[in-house]
Amino acid sequence: MIDVQNPLLSKLSAFATLTNSERASLGRFDRPRRCFEIGTDLMREGEKNSTAYILLDGWVLSYKLLRSGERQIVDFQVPGDFLGLRSLLLRTADHSIEPVTPIIAVEIGMTDLLRIFRESPRLAAAMLWALSTDGAVVVERLVSLGRRDAIERVAHFFLELGARLKVVGLATGDGYACPLSQYHLADALGLSAVHINRVLRQLREEELMTFRAGKVTFDNFDKLVQIAQFDTAYMDHGGAARE
Amino acid sequence: MIDVQNPLLSKLSAFATLTNSERASLGRFDRPRRCFEIGTDLMREGEKNSTAYILLDGWVLSYKLLRSGERQIVDFQVPGDFLGLRSLLLRTADHSIEPVTPIIAVEIGMTDLLRIFRESPRLAAAMLWALSTDGAVVVERLVSLGRRDAIERVAHFFLELGARLKVVGLATGDGYACPLSQYHLADALGLSAVHINRVLRQLREEELMTFRAGKVTFDNFDKLVQIAQFDTAYMDHGGAARE
DNA sequence: AAGGTTGGTTAACGCATGTTAGCGCTACAT
DNA sequence: ATGTAGCGCTAACATGCGTTAACCAACCTT
Incomplete structure (x- = not known):
């Protein structure tokens, strides 16, 4: 289970070398892994209390729609990236997210975040760093x-x-x-x-x-x-x- | 001293009603208030270990320069806004900040941040919310x-x-x-x-x-x-x- | 086999915006 | 008073990119 977290671990390791217990802390999400196919949004702008994810495999894109029907893609996310963390903090999604390829992702909720902040300030700092990036x-x-x-x-x-x-x-x-x-x-x-x-x-x-x-x-x-x-x-x- | 913090308090209050002790916690920055005149940058792209600020009065702008000499202004900050928090977390400034008008700001460092996170998770959440905004x-x-x-x-x-x-x-x-x-x-x-x-x-x-x-x-x-x-x-x- | 859909490709034409240049006003320094 | 620098304003001209409209190939679906 820790194994599949590899992309995120590689990323955070670029910030600071993580201890074994910190790696374990990251792996200990009790939330389920989920798969999404092309055509099913992970998150929709305006949605309340959306879940955030860590992307394990595949690509997704974040976008906003304009009335005219045009869309602006804000960014693409690749394995190891967080999805919708900002929307989690804002409590309302400010953008939509859809898969570019079929994907695998792990849910994270507020409780997971708070636990990480409690258990390991260093890990929390690493995550804030990743977010800042x-x-x-x-x-x-x-x-x-x-x-x-x-x-x-x-x-x-x-x-x-x-x-x-x-x-x-x-x-x-x-x-x-x-x-x-x-x-x-x-x-x-x-x-x-x-x-x-x-x-x-x-x-x-x-x-x-x-x-x-x-x-x-x-x-x-x-x-x-x-x-x-x-x-x-x-x-x-x-x-x-x-x- | 708490009084001048008013703009930030108004902002955070839009997220959650803060208790008196939380208000006090925000006011208890031991770092000095600083003034900047037009023409003196608060922060320069590439700078290491820059300080962040809370803007109390005046306007500033964040920008990046291109080789050609053109610049892109990323955003303007007005009283109550954070300045350079991302650069603080990244440990290297990824953009520059200069005053639009003469300004007054309070320094904040990593230690202040960590103290707030320790003393009041709710306040920390409010700050993360403001950052997300x-x-x-x-x-x-x-x-x-x-x-x-x-x-x-x-x-x-x-x-x-x-x-x-x-x-x-x-x-x-x-x-x-x-x-x-x-x-x-x-x-x-x-x-x-x-x-x-x-x-x-x-x-x-x-x-x-x-x-x-x-x-x-x-x-x-x-x-x-x-x-x-x-x-x-x-x-x-x-x-x-x-x- | 026929039709639909999606993605890549190109050409012709038009327009939103950039560029250059210049004028005037105010503030401020000498 | 005279220069000079910053800012607002406008006209004439140039161009990068959008729009429209095709055609083709690969791949579905039926």
Whole structure:
């Protein structure tokens, strides 16, 4: 049971080396593991007293709908990420969450959170740190939408995703498996699907990166980093083992 | 000394009615109050072990710079807001903070946070709630940048700011004092200053709202809400006095 | 086999917004 | 009084991206 928690453990370990009892504390959720198929929302905006989850396997996306029917994807979550923790604290969901692929997740409720805070302040700090990282990612996305043009935005997105997946062992320096469609990218990056397609072609033709058939391949990582002005500083504050 | 904390107290009271001892606990920061003038940053991106603050008076802005020299303003903070709490948890500042007006703020450090968590779980929950609200605001801004056009964006911005100021008694339903320049709006909303000017003129000519000489006046609140698709749901989850 | 659906792809056209440039006002320093 | 810096304001022009409309391939479903 502790085993499946691996992605979260890898992430938190980037913040501080956890003791065995802390690892055990994380594993001791009595709440059930749940599976969700594509098409069934985990959480819907406006919903009261929603549950939060830790994502063990698969990808999900968080989004908000506008009256016009358009949607803005706030972020994608990958194994090891928290789902809907903010909505738990707010007591009303401020966004919706749906699977991108079939997923496995563990429920967490307020009581679990409080128990962790009681049993291990260090673990609590690690979780607050992980939450803050999520916040930093959203802020960086906001910078993208506000001040980067389409190419920079797309390049930055794939680099960031790669960095996040690497932490949980799902990416190498060369690329990673990515189940998103071009429509997903459009809704996440504030562009039209047509323009996403144009940009992907350009990235391909200039031999910077390739996104095709569910695979991201970095052809010229350094140049890509330069174009995107990608700086990992906002993501890797842990550096493992401080304090 | 407790008195000056009023803006934060008003905010947290929207989440739960605080006991006298909880109010006292909030007031018992031994850290000094500090003043900052325009031009002196409170925090700079990349800085290690920065301090966080509670803003008592004045306005500040949080921003990130791009290589090109452009900047994206992430959010403005008004009295009662936390400053740099995420950077405190991350141990490295992921954004910079500078005053918009001269300000007064109280320092808070990790030790203060931990003390509050120890002394009063309810107060801790209230603070986590306030933090989550800040997160929800950033997410809503992200939706604006991704999917709203210029008019909707500007309208939404002023409505949201009004709602936030109202909580701490700095706005009425008709309008509020606002020390921002059109350049501030441009950097916050991902538009050019020229276009901000165009949009403000349009809002004025269509008698929806006026922003002039440091004052925001709502001329047709309802229509403005409709144009912006402004829904306060993401801001007022507290509703005072639940549990 | 036929039809529907989803995702990728491209071209033509239009528009919202950026860019550049310039004018005027106020505040403030010299 | 004179410069200078910041801010508001506007016009003319340029462009990045959206929109619409197709076509194709892969994969369902029946």
